[in-house]
Amino acid sequence: ADRGGATMQNPVFIPGPTNLPEFLRKAVDMPTLDHRSSAFADLLHPAIAGVRQVIKTREAEVFLFPSTGTGGWETAISNVLSAGDAVLAARHGMFSQRWIDMCQRHGLAVEVVEAAWGAGLPADRYEEILTADKEHRIKAVLATHNETATGVVSDIAAVRRALDAAGHPALLLVDGVSSVGSMDFCFDDWGVDIAVTGSQKGFMLPPGLAIVVFSARAMQACATAKLARCFFDIRDMGRSNAAGLYPYTPPVGLIAGLRLAADSLLAEGLDVVFARHKRIADGVRAAAGAWGMPLCARSPDLYSQTVTTICTPPGFNATGIVTRAADVYQTAFGTGLGELAGKVFRFGHLGQLSDMAALSGLAVLEMCMADLGLPVRLGSGVAAAQEVYRTTAVQPMKQA
Numbered sequence: 001a002d003r004g005g006a007t008m009q010n011p012v013f014i015p016g017p018t019n020l021p022e023f024l025r026k027a028v029d030m031p032t033l034d035h036r037s038s039a040f041a042d043l044l045h046p047a048i049a050g051v052r053q054v055i056k057t058r059e060a061e062v063f064l065f066p067s068t069g070t071g072g073w074e075t076a077i078s079n080v081l082s083a084g085d086a087v088l089a090a091r092h093g094m095f096s097q098r099w100i101d102m103c104q105r106h107g108l109a110v111e112v113v114e115a116a117w118g119a120g121l122p123a124d125r126y127e128e129i130l131t132a133d134k135e136h137r138i139k140a141v142l143a144t145h146n147e148t149a150t151g152v153v154s155d156i157a158a159v160r161r162a163l164d165a166a167g168h169p170a171l172l173l174v175d176g177v178s179s180v181g182s183m184d185f186c187f188d189d190w191g192v193d194i195a196v197t198g199s200q201k202g203f204m205l206p207p208g209l210a211i212v213v214f215s216a217r218a219m220q221a222c223a224t225a226k227l228a229r230c231f232f233d234i235r236d237m238g239r240s241n242a243a244g245l246y247p248y249t250p251p252v253g254l255i256a257g258l259r260l261a262a263d264s265l266l267a268e269g270l271d272v273v274f275a276r277h278k279r280i281a282d283g284v285r286a287a288a289g290a291w292g293m294p295l296c297a298r299s300p301d302l303y304s305q306t307v308t309t310i311c312t313p314p315g316f317n318a319t320g321i322v323t324r325a326a327d328v329y330q331t332a333f334g335t336g337l338g339e340l341a342g343k344v345f346r347f348g349h350l351g352q353l354s355d356m357a358a359l360s361g362l363a364v365l366e367m368c369m370a371d372l373g374l375p376v377r378l379g380s381g382v383a384a385a386q387e388v389y390r391t392t393a394v395q396p397m398k399q400a
């Protein structure tokens with residue numbers, strides 16, 4: 001395709017799939033390996049062990065399905081619930097909405113708590129509802145850790161506290177698709193029962209793996225759950241995992257890549273990785289402030305470190321910025337989703353991103369906004385981000 005004279009592939013600024021680090025791109029590109037041989041077990045078991053460490057669990061079961069985050073949602077609900085079961089969920093963005101929709105299509109009775117798109121999960125409302133549910137009709141509580149549509153992170157520990165305060169035995173099912181590996185996720189400490197993520201976000205791999213983690217309680221619930229499941233049945237996957245096998249043909253390259261991705265995150269140090277994402281995100285947020293554009297996330301405690309959702313002035317079509325960036329400057333950003341369509345654009349900063357890349361993304365956005373007549377001074381957002389990056393550089397330049 002004509003790339004407008006561009007001679008290099010630009011980084012992407014979408015909130016997943018992320019830019020691929022070169023060593024992971026190479027790891028995924030491997031010769032065919034017999035997945036019935038012990039060589040496959042040598043890839044699978046360390047990949048599973050690595051996920052356990054990244055998600056901070058000692059003993060939970062890890063399942064790797066050839067799928068995506070959406071398949072991970074389906075794995076979670078279909079293995080522990082039965083048709084007609086009540087489920088508690090908050091709707092505060094497009095991804096929490098899609099998981100609710102999936103539950104409804106599976107015949108679950110979803111009690112939906114409406115919250116503003118830009119607000120976090122209302123754990124206090126959860127506590128009231130769980131406390132009132134004396135008969136324990138609610139079998140599962142859903143939580144979206146990082147709403148990729150709004151750029152909002154929610155407090156999962158608070159959801160666990162709500163369950164405990166109500167003395168309620170419902171399982172805690174958490175969508176960590178756009179947080180795990182980039183933001184702290186404490187599976188054991190938060191008392192999570194099922195966590196879901198995918199290969200193409202914090203693990204910086206191509207899409208193709210649903211990564212799903214089950215607590216001992218979730219494993220027990222699987223024995224009595226009656227929702228139909230076959231491809232995503234963790235009983236088949238669990239038996240195979242134990243033998244170092246797979247119930248069907250595994251995406252071997254992705255599993256090899258997952259092992260390396262987890263190793264690299266752990267070698268860098270999870271706290272260092274999380275701080276790196278926050279620092280890049282701080283620069284992007286500073287740029288939005290310089291442009292006079294509010295964030296969708298309503299308060300700093302809700303700021304996502306993996307995606308920033310920026311509101312454009314009323315009456316302006318925010319999608320025009322994303323379209324122009326793609327068509328004229330060959331650079332990808334995220335559009336507004338659902339009720340935010342046309343009102344916001346999204347800057348994804350998860351996975352591998354440098355100061356230089358983030359600054360170039362901000363510069364492209366400024367060109368698009370100026371082209372489209374928004375009163376944004378070229379360089380203003382870039383300068384604000386530069387101030388953040390130069391004052392927080394990990395190895396500041398020594399003064400002469």
Ligand code: PLP
Binds near residue numbers: 177
């Ligand atoms: N949940 C969240 C928070 C997401 O951001 C996404 C995708 O962006 C999904 C679920 C769905 O994942 P997938 O597109 O991999 O099926």
